[in-house]
Amino acid sequence: MNAIRSSGFTLSPNASLRDRNTLRVDARAAWLADIHDAAAIPDLLDQAVLRDAPTLLLGEGSNVLFTRDFDGAVVTMKTRGIETLDGGSDAVRIRVAAGEHWDGLVRWALAHGHAGLENLILIPGSVGAAPMQNIGAYGVEVREFIESVEAYDLRQRRHAVFRNADCEFGYRDSIFKRHPDRWLITAVTLRLPREWSPRIEYSGVQDELRRMGIEHPAPIHVADTVMALRTRKLPDPAVIGNAGSFFKNPLIPGAQAAALRAEHPQLPCWPAPNDTSKLSAAWLIEASGFKGLREGDAGISNRHALVLVNHGDATGEQLWALAQRVRAGVREQFGVELEPEPRVITA
Ligand code: FAD
Ligand code: EPU
Numbered sequence: 001m002n003a004i005r006s007s008g009f010t011l012s013p014n015a016s017l018r019d020r021n022t023l024r025v026d027a028r029a030a031w032l033a034d035i036h037d038a039a040a041i042p043d044l045l046d047q048a049v050l051r052d053a054p055t056l057l058l059g060e061g062s063n064v065l066f067t068r069d070f071d072g073a074v075v076t077m078k079t080r081g082i083e084t085l086d087g088g089s090d091a092v093r094i095r096v097a098a099g100e101h102w103d104g105l106v107r108w109a110l111a112h113g114h115a116g117l118e119n120l121i122l123i124p125g126s127v128g129a130a131p132m133q134n135i136g137a138y139g140v141e142v143r144e145f146i147e148s149v150e151a152y153d154l155r156q157r158r159h160a161v162f163r164n165a166d167c168e169f170g171y172r173d174s175i176f177k178r179h180p181d182r183w184l185i186t187a188v189t190l191r192l193p194r195e196w197s198p199r200i201e202y203s204g205v206q207d208e209l210r211r212m213g214i215e216h217p218a219p220i221h222v223a224d225t226v227m228a229l230r231t232r233k234l235p236d237p238a239v240i241g242n243a244g245s246f247f248k249n250p251l252i253p254g255a256q257a258a259a260l261r262a263e264h265p266q267l268p269c270w271p272a273p274n275d276t277s278k279l280s281a282a283w284l285i286e287a288s289g290f291k292g293l294r295e296g297d298a299g300i301s302n303r304h305a306l307v308l309v310n311h312g313d314a315t316g317e318q319l320w321a322l323a324q325r326v327r328a329g330v331r332e333q334f335g336v337e338l339e340p341e342p343r344v345i346t347a
Contacts, residue, residue: 001013001014001049004047004049006040006043006044007036007037007040008035008036008037008039008040008041008043008044009033009034009035009036009037009040009043009044010033010034010036011031011032011033011044011047011049011050011073012031012032012033013030013031013049014028014029014030015028015029015031015032015074016028017029017032017058017061017066017070017074020032020058020060020061020074020076021058021061021062021064021065021066021243022060022061022062022124022237022241022242022243023061023064023065023066023241023242023243023308023310023316023319024237024241024310025065025066025241025310025314025315025316025319026313026315027066027068027069027070027316027345028069028070029056029069029070029072029073029074030053030069030070030071030072030073031049031050031053031072031073031074032073032074032076033050033073033074033075033076034076034078035075035076035077035078035079035099036078036079037079038077038079038097038098038152038186038187041152041184041186042157044075045154045157049073050073053071053072053073054070054071054072054073054181055072055073055074055075055154055181056070056072056073056074056075056181056345057074057075057076057180057181057184058074058075058076059076059077059098059125059126059128059129060101060124060125060126060129062124062125062129062237062243062244063125063129063132063133063243063244063341063342063343064243064342064343064344064345065243065308065316065319065320065323065340065342065343065344065345066316066345067315067316067317067319067320067344067345067346067347068316068317068345068346068347070345075184076099077097077098077099077126077128077184077185077186078099079097079098079099079100079186079187080097080099080100081096081097081100082094082095082096082097082100082105082108083095083096084112085189087191087192089194090193090194090195091191091192091193091194092114092191092192092194093147093189093190093191093192094109094114094189094190094192095187095188095189096127096187096188096189096190097127097186097187098126098127098128098185098186098187098188099126099127099128100126100127101125101126101127102120102123102124102125102126102127102129102130102135103121103122103123103124105117105127106118106120106121106122106123106223107121109192110219110220110223114192115192115196115219116144116145116192116193116196116219117145117190117192118219118220118222118223118226119137119138119139119140119199119202119222119226120135120136120137120138120140120142121223121226121227121230122226122227122230122231123135123137124237124244127188128185128186128187128188129185130142130188131143131146131149131167131169131174131176131185131188132174132176132177132185133172133173133174133177133341134167134169134170134171134172134173134174136171136172137226137230138199138202138205138226138229139199139200139201139202139205140199141169141171143164143167143169145190145191145192146164146167146169146188146189146190146191147163147164147189147190147191148161148162148163148164148188148189149161149162149167149176149185149187149188149189150162150185150186150187150188150189151176151183151184151185151186152183152184152186153182153183154181154182154183154184155182159186160183162175162183171248171249171251171272171278172248172341180343196219198217198219198221198222199222200217200222200225204229205222205225205226205229208225208228208229209221209225212224212225212228233303233304234303234304234307235301235303235304235307235309240301240309240310240311241309241310241311241314242301242307242308242309242310243307243308243341243342244307244341244342245281245282245306245307245341246306246307246308246323246340246341246342247281247285247306247323247326247327247338247339247340247341248281248338248339248340248341249278249279249280249281250278250279250281250284250336250337250338250339251272251276251277251278252276252277252279252336253275253276253277254271254275254276254277256277256335257269257276257277257279258277260279260334260336264287264334266283267279267280267283267284267287268280268283279336281306281330281338282304282305282306283305284330284333284334284336284338285300285305285306285326285329285330285338286305287333287334288326288329288330288333288334289329290305290325290326290329291305293322294311295318295321295322296314296318297310297311297312297313297314297318298310298311298314298318298319298321298322299311299314299322300322300326308322308323316345320344320346323340326338
């Protein structure tokens with residue numbers, strides 16, 4: 001089979017995904033489609049080779065673990081474009097194509113004097129994937145800025161627009177995450193209020209600002225601080241394969257958290273909605289003895305216990321087996337169930 005090219009997409013057979021996922025797993029796709037123009041989506045879906053094939057939506061692969069090859073079409077938005085819309089005197093509105101890099105957008109916003117996104121600097125991945133798990137870091141989540149999400153409904157074969165409330169955002173959660181591969185996100189519109197105050201309550205941020213000698217931080221100082229903390233804490237996927245946090249921080253009933261804290265006073269724990277508490281998954285994993293563990297090329301980072309790493313040639317199955325071992329260890333030691341954060345493509 002040969003590649004199929006049109007002005008709006010390219011469709012390649014038997015494609016390697018190794019450079020398409022930051023865990024650097026050597027999986028393959030029967031077909032790999034790159035979309036350069038959102039208007040070409042219906043045309044792509046009408047291609048004979050795709051008509052009955054399953055579809056998997058992929059961005060930059062920074063939150064996905066392939067444990068097998070994909071016998072269908074992996075579809076990626078490669079569209080680019082950042083457009084400023086009228087937001088009145090209170091806010092600036094920005095419509096961004098799904099294929100833009102999230103970190104590039106944050107830097108673009110800062111360079112144009114639009115504050116708000118600086119706590120989310122250096123998060124890998126595409127703009128189209130940002131609403132999927134409502135990306136968040138350093139006390140801020142993207143849901144605060146999303147006005148609407150444009151998508152193509154692959155089931156009903158039509159365009160759809162989701163207002164913020166339709167997205168059902170939660171901690172690392174959204175309607176899109178709960179229905180994977182149903183809506184291909186094509187663009188996101190953000191609303192950044194012009195009134196700004198720094199968000200520096202997250203642990204370690206104020207210490208870092210003090211260390212930098214900054215008393216009244218501007219947006220760029222917050223960005224610099226977050227970059228310094230992230231670079232210090234997290235392994236770089238360009239150096240060692242990883243997908244960031246491999247597990248979500250677990251939300252458990254408040255009473256169970258209080259009992260655990262009575263036994264383990266150092267366990268980091270934060271109040272969460274509906275009488276629940278959020279625990280630090282990293283702490284639970286480290287206290288269960290897994291930090292820095294290595295099985296072949298699959299490992300748990302020695303820098304951050306929440307990060308599953310590929311030291312070289314680990315397969316997706318090996319990485320997944322290690323993740324399951326960690327999960328079982330934490331369950332046994334603390335009675336807490338860890339849930340993977342990345343999308344795991346299993347059989
Ligand atoms: P992918 O990994 O390709 O896909 C993720 C999910 O989104 C999949 O379910 C996929 O099907 C779906 N998807 C992708 N594109 C589309 C689309 N256009 N339409 C519909 N569905 C789509 N996340 C945080 O929230 N906070 C962090 O601080 C953070 N830090 C990280 C640090 C490192 C070093 C790494 C490697 C990852 C980190 N992540 C973090 C996770 C990751 O960056 C985010 O989840 C990011 O949004 C994933 O983007 P992506 O384009 O790589 O998506
Ligand atoms: N900790 C340990 N051992 C470690 C690392 C951390 O015990 O090896 C403990 C420390 O007590 C630390 C606490 O865990 O104070 C929290 O650590 P950190 O500030 O690194 O945050 P996190 O809860 O591990 C979350 C997100 C990250 C996000 C940071 C900053 C999740 C699952 N992860 O990590 O997001 O960047 O906060 O906001 O919510 C991602 O989603 O991929 C990701 C990297």
